[in-house]
Amino acid sequence: MADKEKEKEKEKEKDNKSLMDSIRLILGKEDKIKDQLDNGRGLERYTKDLLLLMSLVKDYYQGNYRNIPYKTISAAVVGLLYVINPIDLIPDFIPFIGQIDDALVLKFCLKLMEKDLLKYKTWKDEQSASKDKDSKPTNKKLKDKNKSTAKADKDEESKAEDDKVDTKKST
Structure with missing residues (x-):
């Protein structure tokens, strides 16, 4: 068997x-x-x-x-x-x-x-x-991504303005 x-x-x-x-x-x-x-x-x-x-x-x-x-x-x-x-x-x-x-x-x-x-x-x-x-991506992920992108854009603008002020001071 x-x-x-x-x-x-x-x-x-x-x-x-x-x-x-x-x-x-x-x-x-x-x-x-x-x-x-x-x-x-x-x-x-x-x-x-x-x-x-x-x-x-x-x-x-x-x-x-x-x-x-x-x-x-x-x-x-x-x-x-x-x-x-x-x-x-x-x-x-x-x-x-x-x-x-x-x-x-x-x-x-x-x-x-x-x-x-x-x-x-x-x-x-x-x-x-x-x-x-x-x-x-979920809505939350999109919102978080948009927030981080907006924050990065804002930081870039702020840095650009600081550079302008520094350039004016040096001249």
Whole structure:
């Protein structure tokens, strides 16, 4: 019984290593995916989803977001690997037709992971809102900044007047 559990654990570790290796490959080809989107290669209607998918894979890899089932992240990786692979059912070098299979595979993967992708998007939006909130100065901070700026300006004016008086005295 313990042997089977150890064997399952080893298999899980092997699958996880393979997944992480695939993610590294995808992240290394991120420019290629963006190039395919920019050059009108039949994936334009999936641009937002594809970029969100890349962001999900990147956040998963970096450990920022792990609240996702293994099957979902696996589907994302398989879909992205298929899109970046030039040799698939219909080769990508055949104009228009070569991208149909990429679009179909991508659509299928996005459909499989729709709910989890929406959860990720919500999390991502919350992270962005939190960063924006932290970076925006509050009214108190603005008032304090304005006060210190006004005080510095007043000090500069006072110093300039003192210099004028000193100049007049010396002449």
